[in-house]
Amino acid sequence: MEQLEYEFDGAGSLRQSGPAVLVGVVSSGNLEVLVESAELGGRGRIVVNTSVRGFGEIWQAVLTDFAGRHNLANLLISINDAGATPAVVSLRLDQAAEEFYRGEP
Amino acid sequence: MTTTSCRTTGQSYYESNALKRITSLLDPGSFHEIIRPEEKISSPHLRILGQPCSFNDGIIVGAGRLAGKKVLIAGQEGGFMGGAVGEVHGAKLTGLLQRATEEGPDGVLLLLESGGVRLHEANAGLIAVSEIIRSVLAARVAGVPVIGLIGGVYGCFGGMGIVARCCNALIISEEGRMGLSGPEVIETTMGVEEFDASDRALVWRTVGGKHRYLIGEVQRLVDDDVAAFRAAAIELLNDPRPLSLEELQKEHGMLSDRLKSCGSAYDAIDIWHTMGIAEPETLPLLDTAAFHKAVQHVYRGAA
Numbered sequence: 499m500e501q502l503e504y505e506f507d508g509a510g511s512l513r514q515s516g517p518a519v520l521v522g523v524v525s526s527g528n529l530e531v532l533v534e535s536a537e538l539g540g541r542g543r544i545v546v547n548t549s550v551r552g553f554g555e556i557w558q559a560v561l562t563d564f565a566g567r568h569n570l571a572n573l574l575i576s577i578n579d580a581g582a583t584p585a586v587v588s589l590r591l592d593q594a595a596e597e598f599y600r601g602e603p
Numbered sequence: 604m605t606t607t608s609c610r611t612t613g614q615s616y617y618e619s620n621a622l623k624r625i626t627s628l629l630d631p632g633s634f635h636e637i638i639r640p641e642e643k644i645s646s647p648h649l650r651i652l653g654q655p656c657s658f659n660d661g662i663i664v665g666a667g668r669l670a671g672k673k674v675l676i677a678g679q680e681g682g683f684m685g686g687a688v689g690e691v692h693g694a695k696l697t698g699l700l701q702r703a704t705e706e707g708p709d710g711v712l713l714l715l716e717s718g719g720v721r722l723h724e725a726n727a728g729l730i731a732v733s734e735i736i737r738s739v740l741a742a743r744v745a746g747v748p749v750i751g752l753i754g755g756v757y758g759c760f761g762g763m764g765i766v767a768r769c770c771n772a773l774i775i776s777e778e779g780r781m782g783l784s785g786p787e788v789i790e791t792t793m794g795v796e797e798f799d800a801s802d803r804a805l806v807w808r809t810v811g812g813k814h815r816y817l818i819g820e821v822q823r824l825v826d827d828d829v830a831a832f833r834a835a836a837i838e839l840l841n842d843p844r845p846l847s848l849e850e851l852q853k854e855h856g857m858l859s860d861r862l863k864s865c866g867s868a869y870d871a872i873d874i875w876h877t878m879g880i881a882e883p884e885t886l887p888l889l890d891t892a893a894f895h896k897a898v899q900h901v902y903r904g905a906a
Contacts, residue, residue, distance in 0.1 A: 499650075499653045518640065520658060524655050534641045549654070549655045576658070580655045
């Protein structure tokens with residue numbers, strides 16, 4: 499297992515706190531993404547627990563792309579990963595953000 | 604009667620994950636999760652072993668309404684370690700059932716999908732299963748019906764197979780499977796001559812929904828459609844079988860009759876033939892409606 503942590507600048511505006519959402523399942527080649535509001539001074543934090551070691555740079559690239567598509571201000575995103583490919587990670591993150599902003603599971 | 608399959612256009616129970624099953628089974632918007640994922644109560648054992656954890660430890664528990672009735676509900680997530688029962692997973696289920704005993708809701712729905720005990724957690728998982736069994740029976744003694752639903756990818760095996768048979772009633776789809784030792788376990792321990800787990804037709808006619816229904820272990824056989832599961836659950840909640848000495852003796856009578864009439868059968872088809880089904884080899888090909896028509900004259904299971 500490897501734990502990785504990343505922080506991103508939010509787009510400034512502080513989001514209202516909504517209910518947390520969980521998408522995806524921790525099964526082989528898949529991952530779960532938990533999105534919740536947190537007081538992070540306008541920044542966003544992503545914590546990754548992955549079963550595959552040594553892919554920090556690829557996570558950085560995928561998550562930076564994601565942070566470019568969504569405002570992560572005051573969001574804590576926690577990931578349990580069981581070896582998902584970068585494309586699957588991107589899709590799950592977008593799904594999680596979409597469900598969080600819609601405010602329903 | 605026709606063998607052409609008229610697949611339902613509804614939402615597949617088989618393909619849905621635990622949360623989707625729960626929210627579409629219950630009255631819309633009525634589900635409230637207990638121990639939400641953001642509390643991050645996950646397995647301490649898996650962490651120590653360096654295995655990926657899940658924020659809900661592979662089970663979702665909560666409360667909601669089914670056709671207006673107050674129910675507690677649990678859904679096992681087969682995608683996470685095959686729905687296997689670890690310490691936290693088991694404690695969530697036991698806690699839900701104990702709550703049922705205390706609060707006396709109109710019923711408990713268990714959406715079972717599990718290979719049994721999570722071997723990584725060994726004794727903790729085994730103890731968890733025994734606690735679940737005890738609390739299912741305690742809820743039933745307290746007058747709360749416990750209904751099991753089986754229709755997921757991983758079936759319902761091992762300790763959870765025992766839990767299933769402790770429920771008031773079970774609902775299964777053709778795709779659902781239930782048993783004690785799963786096909787792979789039998790093949791591994793007894794050899795491929797005893798049971799070929801790669802023979803899907805054999806697997807389904809032995810542990811699949813239709814057979815479990817025919818031999819009286821399951822009260823409802825439904826299409827792989829969440830709406831069909833919902834309708835059956837509403838029906839069974841209205842007509843709970845009590846946990847009484849008389850009911851137990853009836854069940855034991857059913858089992859000993861079965862052993863007498865089918866104990867020497869080699870294959871499920873032999874059993875269906877013994878039961879008086881005219882063309883038993885056609886049963887696996889029938890859709891649910893045609894199947895019900897073909898077996899209604901011999902079905903002996905509890906209504």
